Amino acid sequence: MRLLLDGAAGLLFLSQGKFSHIASILRAHFHFYSRLPLWVYRRARRTAEIDAARVGPPRTDAGRVADSIALHYYLLGHKRYCEVVVEQVRVEPEAVGSN
Numbered sequence: 001m002r003l004l005l006d007g008a009a010g011l012l013f014l015s016q017g018k019f020s021h022i023a024s025i026l027r028a029h030f031h032f033y034s035r036l037p038l039w040v041y042r043r044a045r046r047t048a049e050i051d052a053a054r055v056g057p058p059r060t061d062a063g064r065v066a067d068s069i070a071l072h073y074y075l076l077g078h079k080r081y082c083e084v085v086v087e088q089v090r091v092e093p094e095a096v097g098s099n
Helices: 002-016 019-052 069-075 093-097
Strands: none
Touching (some): 002 019
């Protein structure tokens, strides 16, 4: 989404003749993509550290609602949680105890 908005801003600046603004957008994109491999590596490393330090079973989807609570509250007028009648996310019995 950000790339589309930056592209639209770049076209606007091109039509206005603001080439320095276009250069700033391009510099920001080059900076972001030059650092992307480092961020991906750090995220993978941190995820592995968190998984190694995990004490209990992995988080499950137990108790999660399969639909949007905001949709039910604002658009459908459900004022209480018990009025959310959409079927809940099911948890497989063997997935709960395994780790």
